[in-house]
Amino acid sequence: MGVTVLQPYPLPEGKSGAHIIDHLAKRLLSLGATHAGQFLVDCETFISTPQHGTPARAVHVLHNSEYPASTFSIIDNGNGKQVALVADSIFDLLMLKMTSTFTSKKQTKIESRGARFEYGDFVIKLGSVTMMEHFKGILIEIEYRPCVTLSYCWEMIREMLQGFLGINVAKEYPTYFTTQTIMNAMGQQQLHAKQNDIYEPMDTVKQYLEHFTNYRKHVQIHGAMGGGASSVGTVGGGGPGGVLLPSSVGMGGRS
């Protein structure tokens, strides 16, 4: 139980994913991290057939090998409302009971898998993202275990990302954690500083879903943007360009 930050690794031109992963792994090992098994995060999306009046609903079902007894699911009702659920792994079988209403889109099945490293209190996972056996990019997951609030340890995680992995990371919190407007129970809008929340495993899954969705969109657009470095940077919000996210950055500064 700790705080996890997910960071896409920009793919430089003319280098294969496997090469980069290999390079990063060697770097980690030589700096003293130890190899500690494998990991896998997968995501399958079920879409309902849109009926009269109601928009198509999507149920994202994710698994994280770090939490082997659980199935994470997030429903998007098509109107912007999301409900998250953590359940036993038997939830998968229940989803299969609803196949007449919710059909699985096999071609969007996406996963990130790779090696897991430990270095002191940090857990680093180098994941290569594949969709339908096609390589999509590299996602680096970094977890700092002794802490449960991002605002207390973001600097340390950032230092780790920059120092160990050589990624240039902006000083601001990642987009997932930035202050956002939420609807409270009374139906009023209020600002919520997510970086001060107690971190939960669901947050890791939501970050993965965010990135997976971006990879999928990227496929649909199929914009042949060079290497994906710029697009990934935009998506992750971790790129140096804080300018790309004017509103969120502003709020993050205020809190």
Added chain:
Amino acid sequence: MAISSARESLSHALTNRFLPNLEYLLQGSILDSAVEHLMHRLKGLCDNVDTSPEPFHDLEVCMSLRQSQSNQPLLLRVRRALGRDAPFQMRYLGQPEVDIRRPTLVRSCMDCACTNGILDFLSEMGFRLEFEYIAKGYMFRKGRMKITVSKLIKIVPGKQQDMANEPISQSYIVELSVVAPTGQENVGEEMRVFAEQLKPLVQLEKIDYKRLGNLP
């Protein structure tokens, strides 16, 4: 060394019959006036006689989803322990199979513990509330058999926690059930023998819901 996905390990459990997915069930009812006697007998018959019977107080909500292909809606029951910090339990029950050769009713069954967002989650999926009630009573165990003696309480809408809710009838429902993986046929016999021991007090039978009409 490669890590297997959750789906793979689940199907592995299914094919190797680790996963308990069949419920064997016998049901009966007993009048309020006689339930004391039944409790005494159960205390004598069941495990852990030294401890007092375990009380429970649950709210069950049944949600249904219209399926486009079949006219039978998909029913999911969500149970919550009132006054206790326990995860919600979602339950899928298949069509009961009343086979004359088997001593009990058998139906497929899936139990899934979830976080408390489940009701919201299901309504976003398109599920609608079918019915809800409170079950309050005691449970016992004998080996792998679970015996519940429960009072069903009607819910006045919007007053789940209220004491004003009234019992549905003047009797308790008694259920004897085992959830086991497929292929364990001796469960039914074990249950029949146990039901036999409760006989004059309560008649545990396999109740065919289809005959009772469209009752829950």
Added chain:
Amino acid sequence: MSNSVNISVETTCENQIREIAYDGTELYQPPPTLSESLAKCAARIDFSKTSLDNIKKEEKSAAAAADDDNKDANQFQESLWPWDAVRNKLKDAYTEICVLTDVISIAKDKRYLVLDPLLEEPDDTKPIVQVYSRKKAISQAAQVLLGGAERIRNAHSEQRSRNVSDFHIELLRLRQNWRLKKVSNAIIGDLSYRTAGSKFGMSGTFEVTKAEDALDDENSGNNTGGSANSSSSSSNNGMQLKASSALRVIVPSELQGVAYIKVITQKDQEDLCTAQVNLMGHGQNLTAQVGVWQKTLEFAQNVLFCKELFAQLAREAIQLQAPIPHVVIGNQIRATLLPNIQLIISLCHSTSFDSSQPAPINDHDHVLEHSLHQLLREVHYKNSHHPFPHPASAPLGPSKKRMLAGPTAADRDALLDMTKTQTILEQIIAQAQHIFMRKRTQYVLDTLARDVKDPQIVSHWNAMNSPTMSCVKINIVTHGYDAIGRTSLVIHVKERSLKCICRDGRVMRLSYEPQELRDLILCQINSHQISCLVSLARCMAWTVLSNSNHLGIGKVEPLGNASSCLLASPNSDRMIAVQIRCDPQIDVKVYIARSPRQDFFPSPLVPEKFWENLGGNFKEVRFDKIEGKSFLNKMEFLMASLTSNTA
């Protein structure tokens, strides 16, 4: 096909010829339809012809059958409806049945009518014979009754006179404490722990019989069978309950006798001990109400329990992968706790009761034996006490933690931890190691406290501790100078290691070697002396020029080293240097220097007196000769005398 020859086949005439025309053509009667023939056949049934006498008549009227047939046919032709005759007959039969049921119900009810068999013809026996036979029968019955009464009377008088308890009362008492059931004619009991959660395969059934010839047995003294031990054990106990017991229990031979688990912690090989513990003296608190069988059954149950415990331990000893493998030989398990220290668990089961055997309890560890019993009971309890699921529809079986694991997203390590359970053997080894470590720590602290008089070492052991962890607080003080300084540290004694927490927050982990603890305490004494001296010097207006807890001279210890301190008198003309070494024992060296020297003679090299302020030669003080009880006391005197000299 083309070559085949056509053959016409004509059926023989089966139907009756109704008419032959003049031209010779035969007109056949059409065959009856199926319904016609059925009606015809049905009409022929005589529903009243089922009883025996009717059959006789039938034979008589057999000849007329043919005519009847014709008549029937006529009737059949004549009647309005073909089934009329059948209906009439059925109606008659129905009426008869109705009457019959009425008669039966009346006869069965016995309120209105009683059926008695009719006497065919009265017996022509003579009345005198009848009277005689009746008399004989009655006298026989009377004899049986008298005999029974006599037996009951005897039994009653015997009971009253000899105070022999009733079998059934005894059985009732037995039933209140033990599980019994009746199997055909025998009464079988069960003393196994299966209902309490045990999964041990050995059966614990015993049989209950009535002690018919209790008197004979006692007189002759040669008992046979299962009750032999019970009786002899009772006499061994000096409890002469035998005479008053009308009930006897027969325990299977493998459960007879007395068993116990012997636990020995052994240092080095030669310390082997063969102690026999006689538990016969136990259990004196039995109520006199229950018979000797209570004791027999309790012993048998204990035997069963010990056997289960040992079987469990032996299985675990073989399965466990220890660095030094555990050895199981016969009734003995050997496990290595620490180098040269072994734990020996043995099952002692004796069926002979020689009171001549001495019972020296040498190294037997009662605490560990008790822990073993407790651990197995815990296993039993866990087997039978599963948590109930909430809400009630949740599956039965998984632990509370496992139920929460899904929705709370428990991680891999937490799930792995759930699957791990410590075996009984592992737990008992851990407890034994801890006991040993505790004893060792106590010994080290006590010997140090005895050997080191100055300062005093006071250790406080926590009264409350767990089986694998205890805690001791150590205070180091100097008598008379308690207010000046006190060094305290806490030591957690674990299974194979010690954890020392010093006052400054330093945490040190020590191994099981006692020398390490000794060194640590000595170093703590060092630093205590120095820090107290520093405080004392401040009180006396001396200046502390420097102090160090780790000089780095002599043997370099990982936990501490020689310490030193340099003090200057209030007007800085004298200095005291102190060095305390702790290896191998505490050794104090004190040096003094004075500057400037009082007798100054100018020389070409040192022309002026002020050069003397640079410091002079240190001279060692014979510290043991200085007056004073303790180091601090001596130092106080020394400082005081040096101060007064300058005044």
